[in-house]
Amino acid sequence: MYTSFIGKKFLATWNLREGKNLSAREFFDEVLFPLFFDDERHLMHVANSPFFQSVSAKDLLSGKREPEIRRENLHQSVATKKPNASFFVGFAAENTSATTSGQMTVMPGKPVNAPVLENPLSPERQTPTILAIDPEEIYASWIGEGLAAGVGGGFYLLIDQEDLLWGIFEGWKVYRKYLMQTPNLKGRQIETWNGQWLAHWLDGGDADTLKIEPVKKVEQKTKQEHWAVPTLEWTKLVLALCRRFPGKMMTIYAYNLSQTNTTLGFLNLNLPEVYRLYELRDKIFINQPDSVLNYQEIADLEPLFSFKPACKFGLIGLRAIEPKKLREYLPQNDPKRNKDLNLSKEEYHKQFLIFKLWICAMLNKTELLELAGQLADILVNFESSGGDRGTTKEDRLSDQVRSATNLRTFADKWGEVLAKMSGLNNFPENSAETIRNTIHQAVKMPGDHFPLFVALMRFEYNYLKNQARNK
Known part of the structure; x- marks a missing residue:
């Protein structure tokens, strides 16, 4: 399991920094156990593990404390039993009827503590076995799981970065203190805690x-209420990572442990691409003091995709963090379904800025933003040329331009606007050249960028109309 790899990787770092040479078991006993399990309020949940089971009355007669007895039971399981999910975090179930039995095998191999048979293909070997596993791998899996960062959707992320793992480790003691100081707070949320703490630590x-x-939260079975650490939205962690590592491509491992183990596998984070949001923010809004998005407002971006669907892109970049509700304002095939942002309300104004910033980052050309603004200005002036007669032909044509769902319609409608403009004098200078340049740029755009550009033009149009109303 990758939990073991991360656990061993961190242990090597910890030994180096602390000047020690602990094994995974020794680290478990001396560092992890006192923080995680030496109290009835545990920090981590491993289903069906000794720490999840009650202690027998017979064992209590020994005079030992319950946490100590549970730890001894874990050590006994590691020493005498075939590895399974109850004490090897993220591993296979104990028998073939369980949902995670796909990790078991009938390949000839030596089960833990099993005698060597003379004939490896004998009938005795044709039963599900698990190949011999070093106990250190098992203890390391507990360390690795303790370093997983939880995000929305119930998924955990493991990141093979030494400094990040150390940062998560520093949060362990903070979580223990937070848990003890917060009445009625649900325990066993180390992964969820790590996600919140890591995003905070990165900044x-x-x-x-x-x-x-x-x-x-309300327990479904008992209907009892309790408090819990909230799950971090996955985009908050990605945005925090890009602020800390703006030029780095980063690989993460994503998975979920529950009744069935789900593995999304290794995924790349395109942090340089995501960081464009912050680079463009400074370029776009530098001269607009009333339109500046701070770090927190960008971090609060609500994504269209939850984490698992976002992973289907194969690469977590700008496209994966598309803002929720943006598609409502993209040009629609049915003109009646086209929506305009009401920028008179502050909440919509911030949403407008997020949409605008994300589209500009996707298009990756600041000159397209300038073009969109110039086109919006042309349309506003074009509508005013129709006078105050209510809805005019100019208004309808302007709407058709802003509703274009394909390049041909877009070019045709701008051609009609250009033809009507030819006999008028109240248009911005070089309007015809701006329109021609726009069509030229649109032809070169990837197909999925065109509706984003039209939406950007619509947003700039809404902005100008709102300014005119507020004068």
């Missing part, structure tokens, strides 16, 4: 500046 935060507001 230079520490225990003193951390603010996590618990959310109220």
Whole structure:
């Protein structure tokens, strides 16, 4: 399991920084166990593990504390049983009827603590077995799982970056303190906690500046209410990573452990592409003090895709973090379904800025934003040429331009606008050249960029109309 790899990778870093040489088991006993399990309020949940089971009355007669007995039971399982998901985090179930039995095999191999048979193909070997696994791998899986960062959708991320793993580790003690100081707070949420803590830590935060507001949850079976650490939206973590590593492509491993283990596998984060949002923010809004998005407002971007569908792109980049509701404002085949943003409300104004920023980052050409603004200005002036007679031919033609869903319609309607403009004098200078340049640029665009450009033009048009109304 990759949890074991990450666990061993971190252990090597920890030993180096602390000047020690602990094995995975020793680290478990001396560092992880005291923080995670030496209290009835655990930090991590491993289904069916000794830490999830009650202690027998017979064992209590020994005079040992329950956490100590559970730890001994874990060590006993590691030493005597075939590895399974109850004590090897993320591994196969114990028997072939369980949902995770696909990780078991009938290939000839030596099960843990099994005698060597003279004939490896004998009937005795034709039963599901698990190839011999070093106990250190098992203990390392607990360390690795403790370093997973949870995001929305119930998925955990493992990141093979030494400094990030250390940052997550620094949050362990903070979580223990937070859990003990927060009444009625659900425990066993280390992965969820790690996601929140990592995003905070990446922006230079520490225990003193951390603010996590618990959310109220209701248990489905018992209907009891309790408080829980909220799950981090996956885009918040990706955006925090891009701010910390703006020039780095990063690989993550995504998975979920529940009744069935789900593996999304290794995914690349295109952090340089995502960071364009921040680069363009400074370029686009530098001279617009009333239209500046701060880091938090960009981080609060609500994505269209939840994490699992976003992974279907194969690469987590700008396209994967498309803002939710943007498609409502893209040109529609049915003109009656076209929507305009109401920029008179502050909430819609911020949404407009997010849409505008994301589209510009996708198009990756600031000159297209300038073109969109110039086209919007042309349309506003074109509509005014029709006078105050209510809805005019000019208004309808302007709407048809802004509703174009394909390049041919877009070019044809701009041609009609250009023809009507030829006999008028109240248009911005070089309007005809701007329109011709636009068509030239649109022809060169990838097909999926064209509707984004039209939407950008619509947004700029809405902005100008709103300004005119507020004068």
